[in-house]
Amino acid sequence: xxxxxxxxxxxxxxxxxxxxxxxxxxxxxxxxxxxxxxxxxxxxxxxxxxxxxxxxxxxxxxxxxxxxxxxxxxxxxxxxxxxxxxxxxxxxxxxxxxxxxxxxxxxxxxxxxxxxxxxxxxxxxxxxxxxxxxxxxxxxxxxxxxxxxxxxxxxxxxxxxxxxxxxxxxxxxxxxxxxxxxxxxxxxxxxxxxxxxxxxxxxxxxxxxxxxxxxxxxxxxxxxxxxxxxxxxxxxxxxxxxxxxxxxxxxxxxxxxxxxxxxxxxxxxxxxxxxxxxxxxxxxxxxxxxxxxxxxxxxxxxxxxxxxx
Amino acid sequence: xxxxxxxxxxxxxxxxxxxxxxxxxxxxxxxxxxxxxxxxxxxxxxxxxxxxxxxxxxxxxxxxxxxxxxxxxxxxxxxxxxxxxxxxxxxxxxxxxxxxxxxxxxxxxxxxxxxxxxxxxxxxxxxxxxxxxxxxxxxxxxxxxxxxxxxxxxxxxxxxxxxxxxxxxxxxxxxxxxxxxxxxxxxxxxxxxxxxxxxxxxxxxxxxxxxxxxxxxxxxxxxxxxxxxxxxxxxxxxxxxxxxxxxxxxxxxxxxxxxxxxxxxx
Numbered sequence: 001x002x003x004x005x006x007x008x009x010x011x012x013x014x015x016x017x018x019x020x021x022x023x024x025x026x027x028x029x030x031x032x033x034x035x036x037x038x039x040x041x042x043x044x045x046x047x048x049x050x051x052x053x054x055x056x057x058x059x060x061x062x063x064x065x066x067x068x069x070x071x072x073x074x075x076x077x078x079x080x081x082x083x084x085x086x087x088x089x090x091x092x093x094x095x096x097x098x099x100x101x102x103x104x105x106x107x108x109x110x111x112x113x114x115x116x117x118x119x120x121x122x123x124x125x126x127x128x129x130x131x132x133x134x135x136x137x138x139x140x141x142x143x144x145x146x147x148x149x150x151x152x153x154x155x156x157x158x159x160x161x162x163x164x165x166x167x168x169x170x171x172x173x174x175x176x177x178x179x180x181x182x183x184x185x186x187x188x189x190x191x192x193x194x195x196x197x198x199x200x201x202x203x204x205x206x207x208x209x210x211x212x213x214x215x216x217x218x219x220x221x222x223x224x225x226x227x228x229x230x231x232x233x234x235x236x237x238x239x240x241x242x243x244x245x246x247x248x249x250x251x252x253x254x255x256x257x258x259x260x261x262x263x264x265x266x267x268x269x270x271x272x273x274x275x276x277x278x279x280x281x282x283x284x285x286x287x288x289x290x291x292x293x294x295x296x297x298x299x300x301x302x303x304x305x306x307x308x309x
Numbered sequence: 310x311x312x313x314x315x316x317x318x319x320x321x322x323x324x325x326x327x328x329x330x331x332x333x334x335x336x337x338x339x340x341x342x343x344x345x346x347x348x349x350x351x352x353x354x355x356x357x358x359x360x361x362x363x364x365x366x367x368x369x370x371x372x373x374x375x376x377x378x379x380x381x382x383x384x385x386x387x388x389x390x391x392x393x394x395x396x397x398x399x400x401x402x403x404x405x406x407x408x409x410x411x412x413x414x415x416x417x418x419x420x421x422x423x424x425x426x427x428x429x430x431x432x433x434x435x436x437x438x439x440x441x442x443x444x445x446x447x448x449x450x451x452x453x454x455x456x457x458x459x460x461x462x463x464x465x466x467x468x469x470x471x472x473x474x475x476x477x478x479x480x481x482x483x484x485x486x487x488x489x490x491x492x493x494x495x496x497x498x499x500x501x502x503x504x505x506x507x508x509x510x511x512x513x514x515x516x517x518x519x520x521x522x523x524x525x526x527x528x529x530x531x532x533x534x535x536x537x538x539x540x541x542x543x544x545x546x547x548x549x550x551x552x553x554x555x556x557x558x559x560x561x562x563x564x565x566x567x568x569x570x571x572x573x574x575x
Contacts, residue, residue, distance in 0.1 A: 052399060053574040069570060071315075071405040079403045085396040087326045098322060102404050104313035142400075 001028045003150050003182050004049055008058035011044050011206075018044040020206035021058070026150075026184050031176055033193035034186035035297055036203030042186040043082055045203070046154050049184070050079060062150070075103060078143035080153035084135060088128035092119070092138060095127060096145060103146035113141040116171060118164070132159040140168065144175075150182045151175075157192060165192060172196050194293035202300045209304040214293070221299040226268050226288055229255035232281040239275040243268070250302050255284070257298060315406040316414060323418035327384045336380060337426055343372030344434045360528040362439075362446035366453035367521065369434050374461050377427050378489065381465045384419030386485040389469075391478030399575050408570045420465065428454075452548065453524065459554040460519035464489060466561035473568055492518070509540040516542075516550040517557065523550040 004026035011019040019041040026032050034042050047053040048060055051067030059066075062073055086095060096110035114120050117137040122130060130138060136159045143151055157165045173196055175181040187193050193200060194214065201211040210217055224247075230236045233251040240256065241249050245264035250257045260268050265288060276283045349368035392398045392415070401411050435443045435450070443450050467488060472481040496519065499511040516523035526540050527547045542550070 047575070050403070052402060054572075069408045071407055074403055074405040077403070081396060081399055083396055084400070086400055087322050087397060089326055089329050090322065095322075098318050099404075102313045102315045102318045102406075 002026065002061075003028050004060070004062050004184065005064075006045070006049060006058070006060040009045065009048055009055045009060060010057040011041075011048060011053060011055050017206055019048070019055070022203075022206065022208055023058075024201055024208060024211065026182060028182055029176075029180050030199060031172065031183040031185065031197045033197035033200040033293075034184060034203060035188075035190060035193060035200055035293070037301075038188075040203040041206040042203055043154055044206075046152055046184070046186060050077070050152060075146060076149045078146070078148035078151040080136075080139050080143045080151070080156045082154040082158065084139035084142075086127050086138070086142070088126070090127055091123075092125050092127060092130070093123040096141065099142060099145050105146050109145055113144045116144065117141045118167065133161060133164060136160055137164065137168075140171075147179070148181070150184070152184045154186050155188065156185060157187060157189060165189070169196050190293040190297060200293065202297055204301055204305070210300045214296075217296055217300070221296060221303060224260055224262055224265070225295075225299055226258045226260065226265055226286060227255060227295060228258060228272060228283065229285040230276065230281050230283055232279070235279050236272075236276060236281045239279050239281075240268075240272065243271055243275075248302060250298055252298070257295060257302075259299075259303070313405065315404050316410055319401055319404065319406060319411060320414040320417055323415050324422065327388060327418045328422060332383075333422075333426075336376060336423070337430070339376045340373050340426055340430045343376055344369050344430050345438075347372050348434060348438055357528075358442060359446050359449045362442050362449045363453045363524060363528045365439055365442060366435075366450055367457055367525070369431060369438075370454070370457045373427055373431070374457065377423055378461055378464065380423040381420070381461075381468060382482055382485050384423070385416075385465070386468050386472050386481040387478045388419060389415055389478075390472045390475065390481035393473070393476040393575065394478055396575075402575065408573075409566055412566060412569045416469075452551065453521075455555075456520040456524045456547070456551045459551060459558065460492075460521065462558045463518060463554065463561065464492065466558050466565065470561055470565045470568070473565055473573060503540075512540045513550070516547075517553045520547070520551040520554040523547040 002025050004024065006022060006024040009019050009022045009024075010017070022041070022045060024045070034045065036042050044053065048055050049062060049067060051062075051070060051073070054068060061067075063076055065073060067073055090098075093110055093114065096113065097107045100107045100109050111120070111123070114123050117140050119134060119137045119141060122134055122138075127135070127138065136156075140153075140156065143153070157168055160168065169192055172183060172185070176183060176196070183196070185193060185197065197214065199211070199213045200217065201208045202217075203209065210221065212220075228236065228240075233253065233256050237249045237251045237256045240246055240258055245261040245267060246258055247261060248259040258268060269286060272286060273283055347368060349365065389398075392401075398411070402408065404411075406414075431454070468481070468485040471484050471488070475481045475484060496515055499515050503509065503511040512522060512526065516526075523542050524547045527542050527544055529541075
């Protein structure tokens with residue numbers, strides 16, 4: 001069963017096309033990552049899914065209902081916005097107890113969720129006195145309060161320190177495993193998503209450029225790619241580009257990713273050390289295929305970008 | 310999961326934000342000061358006790374209506390505009406409540422409490438200052454309240470609509486203040502045009518926006534002698550302008566609700 005079904009969504013802000021004919025399906029009991037650079041259209045997509053924005057074209061169904069002004073859905077969805085804001089002058093615990101009353105949940109649940117996100121020590125503070133990281137934890141506690149079946153989170157781990165991020169991802173995994181909660185998570189921090197997501201949608205320029213299970217995507221986009229870690233990526237990239245079987249080279253601060261003609265990977269393994277010696281670059285490692293979501297993301301953006309008009 | 314109370318809780322939350330100490334106390338003091346200090350109990354040598362009742366109410370309402378308008382600027386332009394700008398409304402929209410009800414909770418807090426306070430103090434003032442005049446002219450007193458509030462309600466509705474369009478607290482506040490001054494200047498200009506042309510039409514247009522003009526013209530107040538030169542509406546005609554004004558107010562509020570419920574992207 002699909003909890004979210006978006007079909008051909010299009011949204012403009014004036015002349016800027018934020019989302020372009022986007023389709024996305026989030027199945028029940030899955031954890032989907034929505035990744036993409038700034039301005040890719042992730043937040044706009046999430047807002048249309050939550051019924052905060054009307055699409056110019058296309059339609060979105062959540063739990064098989066139109067999310068626009070639909071209070072019936074609120075009891076099933078937990079939301080964490082990129083920039084969370086709450087009535088600033090209210091006390092943390094008092095406000096969560098108020099939210100319990102809004103949803104008809106027993107008030108002790110407020111303390112439970114504060115413990116879950118490790119924010120009990122701030123329960124007596126005013127919301128406006130919370131630090132950015134604490135506010136983010138508060139937003140997560142707020143989203144969990146009514147035990148929703150679906151959690152939609154836009155940059156959920158923003159502002160959190162590494163330990164808090166890790167703890168939060170443990171919560172995501174536990175809720176997914178034990179309580180079958182479905183997640184749609186957007187994030188820039190790709191290693192985190194690869195830890196919790198079973199599928200990802202890679203967005204760029206308002207479109208989903210790739211969508212599927214992580215293993216499938218690795219298979220599709222990285223099979224003919226070799227990752228070379230080096231101390232001089234730019235120089236090595238120039239040299240590798242001269243090889244006739246090399247189709248594409250992308251660089252970053254730690255190395256290069258080389259896409260080769262099918263069956264030529266072994267040639268690259270042989271030729272690269274020679275080229276590196278010639279150019280005075282040091283090879284620190286060579287491995288086949290993508291080993292990280294970050295690398296997969298780079299491959300998708302490079303390969304699909306070439307196909308875009 | 311039992312049924313929650315989203316309307317009451319969001320209303321309580323809005324009250325907490327709009328009237329945190331000492332906002333309510335300060336405005337209650339200003340209302341009382343404005344009501345009692347500017348009450349005009351002098352013998353105006355009016356033609357009737359109805360006219361006297363009308364101008365007594367007008368004098369009691371003048372400054373408090375201005376204070377009410379400051380609360381509207383604070384709670385709607387700055388408050389609701391800020392909630393839209395920062396994203397607090399986004400949080401409220403994740404609760405099981407229709408958009409129109411969320412707007413109602415905000416308006417009940419922003420306007421309802423301010424009006425209760427306003428009319429409470431007015432009632433006390435009427436009973437203390439001139440019980441005889443009030444009791445013998447209850448209809449005129451009520452009509453005077455309705456007519457004198459009309460322009461402020463219209464301005465409130467327009468400020469609400471502008472705030473929803475602008476969605477920025479500070480900007481909505483500035484636009485609201487400019488609007489208030491602009492309407493005041495335009496109103497004076499229209500009266501000037503009426504006095505030099507001798508035509509009642511400009512005054513009738515102003516009376517639709519501010520029905521106290523029609524009632525003042527009817528009772529022939531000293532400050533509006535000029536108006537009587539060109540326009541002397543009957544009480545029924547004055548009441549017609551009151552109804553017309555409230556129809557416009559209702560329409561602008563309807564537009565604001567429609568826009569918030571059906572169109573507003575957050």
